[in-house]
Structures are given as structure tokens and as C-alpha cells.
Amino acid sequence: MTKYVIILAAFICSFAYSQNTLRIIVKDSETLKSLAGVSVSIHNSTISGITDDKGFLELNPIENGEHKINFVLLGYEEFSLNVILPKQNGELVSVQLKSSEEEELDAVVVQSTRTSRTIKNTPTRIESIDAEELDEKANMKPANVSMVLHESTGLQVQQTSATSGNASIRVQGLDGRYTQLLKDGYANFGNFASGLSILEIPPLDLQQVEVIKGPSSTLYGGGAIAGAINFISKTPKQKGEYNFILNQSNINQTNIGAYASQRKGKFGYSILGLVNFQKAFDVDDDDFSETPKSHNFTINPRLFYYPSENLSFMLGNSFTKTDIEGGDMHVIEGYPDAYHVYFEKNKTIRNTTTFELDKKFDNQNSLKLKQSLSVFDRKINIPDYEFSGVNTNSFTEVSYVVNKSRYTIISGLNLVYDKFKQRNSGILDAQSFTTGAYFQHTWDVTERVKLENGLRLDNVSYSNTNFSKNQTFFLPKVAALFKINSQLSSRVGAGLGYKIPTVFTEQTESVQYQNLLPLQNVVAEKSIGGTADINYKVNIFSDLKFSVNQMFFITEISKPLVLENEADYSFFVNASDPVVSKGFETNIKFVYKEDLKLFVGYTFTDAQAQYLTGNQFLPLLPKNKVNLALIYEKETNFKIGLEGYFTDEQYLYNGDKTPTYWEFGFMVEKTLWDKFAFFINFENFTDTRQSTYKRVVNEPHNKPTFDDIWTHTEGFTINGGVKIKL
CATH class of the missing domain: 2.40.170.20 (TonB-dependent receptor, beta-barrel domain)
Structure with missing residues (x-):
């Protein structure tokens, strides 16, 4: 009996020993200021987190071995680092991110929730149409965004006039008046303007379109019963x-x-x-x-x-x-x-x-x-x-x-x-x-x-x-x-x-x-x-x-x-x-x-x-x-x-x-x-x-x-x- 207890204890100790805590600090590569709000995730794992106001984060439990760590922050280049665990004596991993003036992180970071989180770490369900797809849809109809919305699952562009071509947008079957249309978060497309709104939003200057289906009134108020679409x-x-x-x-x-x-x-x-x-x-x-x-x-x-x-x-x-x-x-x-x-x-x-x-x-x-x-x-x-x-x-x-x-x-x-x-x-x-x-x-x-x-x-x-x-x-x-x-x-x-x-x-x-x-x-x-x-x-x-x-x-x-x-x-x-x-x-x-x-x-x-x-x-x-x-x-x-x-x-x-x-x-x-x-x-x-x-x-x-x-x-x-x- 004592033999089995010793084996079990050894197994438990071995398992506990193989679970590591990774300590990380993230800074700006030029100013060396600590960066808060950086999304950090381990590739092929559910383990992730966000750095605090001192740029610090602890991730655990992580098994022994080599792991790929991904770092994402709006306005900075996405960065990956390979780390081998265990580290000696609680070693702190220091990472420096380079500012990205060439391009933002496309659809990775959503803006409609105002949290600057990656879409993978956002509880609200958001569908993002990125710049590449917008560019493709502009080929079909450069004048307005109706084609972008018409060809998205769960959205329907409803023409309201046989002669003038006026139209509205329906989300999940509900009339257009129940969907809040936004341009950069500004709600200026409702009431008398709603029948022509999607015909007067061109796609040429858009970075992305974010679609929230379902109730969205907490951030955007009345009119967002069926959802909100943010251009x-x-x-x-x-x-x-x-x-x-x-x-x-x-x-x-x-x-x-x-x-x-x-x-x-x-x-x-x-x-x-x-x-x-x-x-x-x-x-x-x-x-x-x-x-x-x-x-x-x-x-x-x-x-x-x-x-x-x-x-x-x-x-x-x-x-x-x-x-x-x-x-x-x-x-x-x-x-x-x-x-x-x-x-x-x-x-x-x-x-x-x-x-x-x-x-x-x-x-x-x-x-x-x-x-x-x-x-x-x-x-x-x-x-x-x-x-x-x-x-x-x-x-x-x-x-x-x-x-x-x-x-x-x-x-x-x-x-x-x-x-x-x-x-x-x-x-x-x-x-x-x-x-x-x-x-x-x-x-x-x-x-x-x-x-x-x-x-x-x-x-x-x-x-x-x-x-x-x-x-x-x-x-x-x-x-x-x-x-x-x-x-x-x-x-x-x-x-x-x-x-x-x-x-x-x-x-x-x-x-x-x-x-x-x-x-x-x-x-x-x-x-x-x-x-x-x-x-x-x-x-x-x-x-x-x-x-x-x-x-x-x-x-x-x-x-x-x-x-x-x-x-x-x-x-x-x-x-x-x-x-x-x-x-x-x-x-x-x-x-x-x-x-x-x-x-x-x-x-x-x-x-x-x-x-x-x-x-x-x-x-x-x-x-x-x-x-x-x-x-x-x-x-x-x-x-x-x-x-x-x-x-x-x-x-x-x-x-x-x-x-x-x-x-x-x-x-x-x-x-x-x-x-x-x-x-x-x-x-x-x-x-x-x-x-x-x-x-x-x-x-x-x-x-x-x-x-x-x-x-x-x-x-x-x-x-x-x-x-x-x-």
C-alpha cells in the first residue's frame, strides 16, 4: 500500500511541477513605456489574458515544452514569440512591440464595443467585414454599400420603390427601422433619412464594417432592436x-x-x-x-x-x-x-x-x-x-x-x-x-x-x-x-x-x-x-x-x-x-x-x-x-x-x-x-x-x-x- 501512495504522490508532484506560470511584461519598443491592454494568447490553447496598467501579465497553468505566444494591440504590429518552459527562478519575459503606422490589425480588433479587444476575446458576438472583402464588393457596386450588406448572411436589402430604387436594410427578418446604422459610431441615418441611407454610404473610404445582430441598445440606445451596423x-x-x-x-x-x-x-x-x-x-x-x-x-x-x-x-x-x-x-x-x-x-x-x-x-x-x-x-x-x-x-x-x-x-x-x-x-x-x-x-x-x-x-x-x-x-x-x-x-x-x-x-x-x-x-x-x-x-x-x-x-x-x-x-x-x-x-x-x-x-x-x-x-x-x-x-x-x-x-x-x-x-x-x-x-x-x-x-x-x-x-x-x- 505504501508503494502505491509513494507512486501516486510522485505522479501528483510531477503533474504539478509540469504546470508553469509565465510572467510577461510588454513595452513600447521606442519609448520603453509599459503597454496596457495587450491581448496575449498561447497558440492552440485557450490560455490568454490582457496586460495591466504596468504592462504586466501572468499566464497559467502552462505545460512544459515549447509554446508560441501571440501579442496583439491596436496600433502595434502583431508579434509572436516562442518560449520554452519551465523557466528558471520565475524569470520575467520582456517583450517590446513596434508601433504600426503602416496598417492596423484589420478585423482582428473590433471598435463597436469600444474595448479595443480582439474579436476572439469579445463576449458580444460581432461579425466583421474586413477591408479586403469591402474592396471586392466595391468592384460590384462602387456607388454604395448595398452590395456589401445584400450578400451577408442574415441581412436583407429590401428595395422599397420600383422606380427610384430606394432601399432599407433588414436584420434577422425585422423591418429596417429596427436596425441602427452607424458611421464611425455616429447614428445619423434614421427617421426621414432612413429610406436612402444605405444608398448614400460609399465603400471607398471604409476600413471595415462591424455587424452586431440582436439587442445592441446598451451602447447605442433606441433603434438597435434587431442590431447595429457600424461603418x-x-x-x-x-x-x-x-x-x-x-x-x-x-x-x-x-x-x-x-x-x-x-x-x-x-x-x-x-x-x-x-x-x-x-x-x-x-x-x-x-x-x-x-x-x-x-x-x-x-x-x-x-x-x-x-x-x-x-x-x-x-x-x-x-x-x-x-x-x-x-x-x-x-x-x-x-x-x-x-x-x-x-x-x-x-x-x-x-x-x-x-x-x-x-x-x-x-x-x-x-x-x-x-x-x-x-x-x-x-x-x-x-x-x-x-x-x-x-x-x-x-x-x-x-x-x-x-x-x-x-x-x-x-x-x-x-x-x-x-x-x-x-x-x-x-x-x-x-x-x-x-x-x-x-x-x-x-x-x-x-x-x-x-x-x-x-x-x-x-x-x-x-x-x-x-x-x-x-x-x-x-x-x-x-x-x-x-x-x-x-x-x-x-x-x-x-x-x-x-x-x-x-x-x-x-x-x-x-x-x-x-x-x-x-x-x-x-x-x-x-x-x-x-x-x-x-x-x-x-x-x-x-x-x-x-x-x-x-x-x-x-x-x-x-x-x-x-x-x-x-x-x-x-x-x-x-x-x-x-x-x-x-x-x-x-x-x-x-x-x-x-x-x-x-x-x-x-x-x-x-x-x-x-x-x-x-x-x-x-x-x-x-x-x-x-x-x-x-x-x-x-x-x-x-x-x-x-x-x-x-x-x-x-x-x-x-x-x-x-x-x-x-x-x-x-x-x-x-x-x-x-x-x-x-x-x-x-x-x-x-x-x-x-x-x-x-x-x-x-x-x-x-x-x-x-x-x-x-x-x-x-x-x-x-x-x-x-x-x-x-
């Missing part, structure tokens, strides 16, 4: 960046764009300029345009000032002017008559001024002040009817971030003012004022468990010509990340949200807000929802990588705002029963030798309006959708891609069902001399379009009505051009 701009670096694009399509669209940026000493700048020309195009010869005649101009200069490495200021102004004319081709071409009279014109001016102060302290805490003022002026004309107005939005926020070795705390205050002023009648005049405070805590409980909890308190006053109301919202949020092992992880999250009432929705947009009565005696919509996912990755063999992400979601919206019709007028009421959207997304990725990539995405959405009798399925929403993409790429040399998308049946507003359909696209890009890239794109080359099944425009010709838009109206298109990067 993040590039910032200037020491090496200048100068990009140009020229694109031409067979449907008479021309795009000319340029982006330039550079930092020199204490000053930096970036500027984006883009001009889009589109001639009206009638693909099915029914006398009505599928793509409207349009002219769009955008200029966005930003000036940066860096008094020190820990303090920066940014002042920017974005100006966009758009003229769109769709409808009867004879009218557009200037030859109307008694039979050819219908048109729809949209004239918009959007001007947004932004200011930002960012202060980093020696202990790696930071203070940020953000201010924006946005003015959106829009005029809609159809025969014998005009609707026009100005939407003014002001956003002010101050936030403070505390970074420690095992937790991050974010707290902030914001003020949001939104006012719509209708010209002429003023019937739909409305305004709202929101005061909000929020707190979020992200905690590394262990190396394998990371928790996030948050709380927002908003007080909202909103009013119009009929009534005024004040409501207070208490919005908690929880999220967790579980690193089960080096290949398997899981995230879960849940929270509450709200959306204050508005008359500007997809339905009212599609009829140009005709015969619409102002809101009266309605309350804000409230939501509860959550997501859960499992992520698995493995090397099938040395050259083939496989990963899969399985995500489940559910959102319930109580007191949904519903459009009713009575005596030729439309008005909104709160329904007594909720809208419930639930389903799942599956994303699979194969990568062979880093050159050949296959993406497979599947979305199942079961969204129902329980206040309806009979058919309760939400209109214009496919229950099943499949995304496929096969890409072969030799970096800085050659790229070729084939994409396919399947869309299931959809219900129209009248209860009819649409057919299922496939659409396919093919793209080739060739780079010469590392500076010139020539591309050609065959979009929807199977010519899937709605008029193949039934005419979109209904008689009479001089006073037409239009069917709901449920797929492409323009059909097969070809575009190509050149990109120059200096």
Missing part, C-alpha cells in the same frame, strides 16, 4: 494612401471616386470624393425605368490634429447631393404626353459635421468626446403630389473607458435631438429629445470564461402636432464567451431594446407618405431578444482549414407600430400582440492553402406578426436563404470569384406568394505593377428579375400602381473598371 472609416497613417476607382456598367452607370489620406507630424487628413451618374434604364421594355436617372455627388474631408501621442482631435464634414428621377421613360427623356405622364423624383441634400476628441492616459484609460450635427433635406415629387421636409439630428456623447488586466469598464452620457419639419402643410412635424446614461463591464473571469454586462437608462420626450409623451427605458444586457478549448467556443447574449414611434417606415416610404396622418396616442415599441452561437475550427489537414459558426436568435417586439388604412387615409396604431422573429444562421468556411476559399451561409427565419389573423408571416421575408461564394486569390496579383444565392418563397402584403429563385455572380480582378487593378463583374448573369414572373407596373399607364418589390428589377448587369492604389 468604420480609414484613418490617416504616416505612409500616404491614395486610391482611385473608375467603373462603367452596361446599364449606363458611371462611378468615379478618389480617396486620399496621410499623417505628417501632428497633422493628418483624409478626403473622399465620389461622383455617380446613372441614365434611366428600361430592361423589360414596359416604358418604365428599372434603374432611375440619377446624379450623386459626395465629398467627405476630415482633419486630424495630434498634439501628443495620447491626444487627438478630428473635425470632419460629409456632404452628399442626390437627384433621382424614375418612372415613364418618355417623361424622363423629356417627351411626355397625355399617355406618358408618370414620374417619381427624389432630390436630397445630406450634410453631416462631426467632431471627436480622444484622450488616452498613462494607465491606458481613455476619454472620448463625440459631437455630430446632421441635416437631411429631401423633396419627393410624383404627378399632382409633393412631399418635402428637413430632418435635423444632433448627437453628443462623452465616454470614459477603464482598462485593467482582467476587466474593462465603459461608462458614458449622451444627448440626441431629432426634429422633422415638413414644408408647406407641417402636418407630420415631429421632434424627440433623448438623454441617456450607460455602463458596461467586460470581465475575464478565467482564461476560458469572459462575461459582459451592461445597463442603459434613457429618458425620451417625443411630440408632434397632436400629442406629446415622455417615457423612460431601463435596458440591461448580458453576454458571455466560453472558450471550451482551442477549437471550440460559444457566445450567448440577451438584452432589452426600444424604438420610439415614427411615421417613416418601409411601407410609408413606398407610397411617398401620401394620405398619412400624424401619430396620435401611440407609445414606443419595446423588445427582448437574444442570440447564442457555437464556433468550431480545425485543420482537416495541413493545407485545408475548416470552420463553422452556428447561431440561434430570437426577438420579441411588444406593442409593434402597425399601419392601418381607413377612408383613404393611413395611420399608425400599437398592436396588442407582439412580433416575434426567431431562427438560426449557419456559416461554413473552407480555406485551402490560403488561396482558395469556399463560404457557405444558410439563414432560417420564422418571423410572425401575432396580431394578424390567418397568415401571420411577415411580408417580403424568405424563410430560407442560402449564400455561396467560391474565391481564388493570389495576393496582389489575381482574384476570381463565383457567388450564388437562393431565396425562398415570400409573402406579399396582399397575401400572395412569390416563387423561389437563384441568382449568380462572377467577378475577375487582375493587378499589374502592384498599383493598377482591372476588374470585370457579371452580376446576376442568370438574369433573375421580377418582371420575368409578372410586370411590376400595373395599368393604367398614366396613373400606374406598383407591385411589392421582392427581387431584382434590373436583371443581368455587367460592370468593369480600374482601381489605382498609390
